[in-house]
Amino acid sequence: MPETSDFLQNNLDAVEKLLEKAKDAEHKDTSEALKLSLEALSIAKKHHYIKQEAKADMRIGRCHWINGNFKEAIDFLSKSLKISDKINDAYTKVDALIGLGNVYVTIEILDQAISQYMKALTISKDNGFGELESKILNNIGTMHEDLKNYPVALDYYQKSLDKTLEIEDTYGQAIAYLNIGNVYFSLNDMDKSEENFHLALNYGRENDKSLLLAHCYYSLGRLHHKRGDVPLSKKYLELGIEKANESKDLYILFRILSEYADIYDQLKDYNQAHSFYQKALDVAKQIGMDELMPRFYEQVAHFYEKNNKLDLAYESYKLYNQAYKIVEENRRLERINSLEYQEKLKASLEETRIYRQLSNELRKSYQQMHVLSNIGQAMTSTHQLDLIFEQLYENVNLLMNAESLGVGLFDEESKALRFDLFIERGKLLDPFSLSLENKKSWSVWSFLNKEVVKINDIEKEYKRYIAAFASTRGDLMHSAMYAPLMVEGEVIGVFSIQAKEKNAYTDTHQDLLTTLSSYLAIAIKNATKTKQLAELNQKLKILSENDGLTSIPNRRLYDDVFSKLWMKAINQSEPLSIMMVDIDNFKDFNDHYGHLIGDEVIKKVAHLLNEHRRNENDFVARYGGDEFVIILPNCDIDEAEVYAKELQVKLAEISDNLEVTEPVTISIGLCTTQPNSKKSKDIFVSIADNQLYISKENGKNCVSSSTY
Structure with missing residues (x-):
């Protein structure tokens, strides 16, 4: 049955209402806005409402941008731009261009962002779209703010504010006040910053704009954190979390949680800081924020490194490395796609007056x-x-x-x-x-x-x-x-x-x-x-293979080197010796002189063992606690015993350089073998370990040896 004009008009009205509700919901609940926009798109496509289809695509694209789904955002905004250009809907076209500019700013492809904004600004001025013009001026200001070009950013924000005052756009005024406040914050003018934040906050409270309020509370939380008023900062950030959850804006939630982590880091509360970093990471993973991950992982790595959590720091540095490569590849692909898109855009504009000429x-x-x-x-x-x-x-x-x-x-x-x-x-x-x-x-x-x-x-x-x-x-x-x-x-x-x-x-x-x-x-x-990444990888390799306290190889590197030296000894039919070394009465040093002196004893012993290797082929590692291991390639039992006793003599130098009354001594367990495919490395080590036990039982400060 053919559709009547009344039926079509009713459906058209329904689509327009859905789009209006979606626009309003965008500031409160982006999930609801996305749902409404998708419903509007479905009806528009079914009944061939081309203009409304372009509007719905634009709204969906904006929701994806807010939620951090940048690829989807570009897809829908590009569809909207193509349709609105084809039907000469200048208003929706400008909205789509602004949306694309916003996405490119967020993913830091600034040349494409300014290109979209300038096209949108020209069309807005030609058609008298004051509200859109103020948005574009605001967004260009944001670009300059991100580039730390604060005087220019303030100029654009002020132009945006002037335009919103001229056309009586109160929501636009609130956005301008918020952004001006952020610039003054960066310029360290806290009074002007707070004044503008509260102007934006007042509008958000009066009109129940959850998304705007989340940003206001976040900005005020940062401001009071910088002033040193931690309780007030935390109060605003808590309100920000509430409004971010209410608006379902995961991007601002991520920023608030990161700020919270920074506060606890400065308070030296490792557990709370670690907890908030994990929460921020969970949010970032939830929305797939590729562009934010390198900076975040780097910040977390510094946090762990500062707190001497070297394994966690190492893992974070690795994740930073991986995330950076992903971002660079994404940017490369976006630039290629953008160039292809611009060619198509220019082709479609051939029908306009300028392009005909x-x-x-x-x-x-x-x-x-x-x-x-x-x-x-x-x-x-x-x-x-x-x-x-x-x-x-x-x-x-x-x-x-x-x-x-x-x-x-x-x-x-x-x-x-x-x-x-x-x-x-x-x-x-x-x-x-x-x-x-x-x-x-x-x-x-x-x-x-x-x-x-x-x-x-x-x-x-x-x-x-x-x-x-x-x-x-x-x-x-x-x-x-x-x-x-x-x-x-x-x-x-x-x-x-x-x-x-x-x-x-x-x-x-x-x-x-x-x-x-x-x-x-x-x-x-x-x-x-x-x-730089190659240098970082080398640094990470060193970090992962060396002991944090002594800077000599750790157990992880020992396992790898031992396997290689064992196989080399088999292939070259050479003897191999291993020494297990333990500091005598180390617990007494810790109990009597404290952990700082204890750590210093471990470092001094490690340095001595490493410095007095027979040659560059010998390998010294920290085995764990106050125990060390030395692998001696091509070394028989007699040579190993002489070398072990030389080490004990050299060790007398350590006590002279430490503020301790008792001498620092070591017990050594030694084993020598001729490796072959039938012998076990584990048994070889356990024999040396047993000889160390015998040295301890024999009064310490001595060498016990055996063959395998």
Whole structure:
């Protein structure tokens, strides 16, 4: 039976009501908002309400973003954008662009975020969407806040607040007050920060906005923690947990639990801090927060390391390493997907007035985008700097004229930009450095000011930037562009291209250089990070294989080395000796002088045993407590006995350097064998251990030996 107009209108009204309820629920209960939006989407699709389908996709995407499901968020927001663009629904289109920008900010792909926001801002201004304009200004402010560019962030937040006051958007005003308060918090202006937090809090209480209240309570908890008022801080954080659970916003709940853990860490309450870190981790795992995990695991690792929980620190460092690799791969894939999406977006915009007028330019931009995508993928697929530079030079001339190309990386020690890559007309020039004090360098200016520079007549334009112009290397180039290499707000270097002709570069070239610089910065940072991770892995390896107190090998490494030395002795038909060493009367040292002196005795003995090995093939490890083990490859029973007695003589030096009256002595149990496939390592060790027991029974400070 065909559907009547009344039936269709009733269903259309039902969808609109569901979407309105979802919008309101988003601030209180994102699970409810998601449920309502999915119901609206189902009805809209069934009855072909295209406009409402776009709205529902946008709402679902926002809910996924709030809940930390970033892949799903991008999928739904992209669907909304595609549909709203096709039917010319400018309002929903802006909402979708804002949503995508929000996701990219959260996962720290800032070049894509600003691209989405600026498109949304242009459309909002053209159509008089004041509420959306204020949101975008607010979100751009958030980006600058994340980059610690606080004056610019305050400026955008103030513009957002002014717009919300102009259009009487009270909820938008509350958001602006909250964000302004956070900036003042970062600037350490606690009074202004608290004033703005309470303005936001008042609105949240009056209008029962659970999500807003959760953020307000979290911010006030941080503020009072910083002031040193722990009871008041905990009170606000407890309220924040209540509102976070009420709104089902796991992201803010994670942040509150992490703040709680930090409070207890500073109070030196290990158990409570450990408990809250575990709760925060459970929440993070629940929503799959890949982007937050590296920073969180690193924080937890520092916490465990500070509290001498070295096994837990080691595990956390390993998890940090794994999480970092996952995040980098996610970012790489998101950038690839984003580039593909932008190409599709440009194709759909071909029908608009601007793109009809610029169809030839658009076709050219498609080609450039394709080349740019290939360059980005090539550079970010390797962690070797020389290959990154090679890909850059081979491809950049496909985008623009680059007779000269240079990449300078900041050297912290010399406070200079070091150019290991500077190519002019196909020739690689010798490396050189530019001091940051150089007032005549465009590269230095771009680096220090974090700005892209485009010059088309160097002799006329230099006064805007530098004291005087000069050719650093090679021929004088009349056109040039310089872009800072930035990753997560940190400037790591500068990228430049130059051409001999005047007016070589357009605004489009500048945009391409900016995007290319983002890829280059990420590729260089990844290469550097890979080197750092290799160093971290080595540190973790040392941490896992060495005893925390004595810094000599631990039981874990002993097990591995012993197996290898046993097999080597079998293969080479050599004798093998093992010594079990125990500090005599160690419990008395602890009881009489305290654990600090006891620990010092263990360290001194360990150092002596390790320093007086016969050669580099001997292996010394802490076996446990006050007991040590020494493996002596290619050592027969006579040589082992002489060596054991030499150690006992050397040990007399320890007592002289400690504030103890009793001499420090050791008992030694020794066993020598000729290993073969029929013999047991465990029996070999147990014989040495039994000889140690005999030494103890014979009055201590002696050597007992046997063969196997």
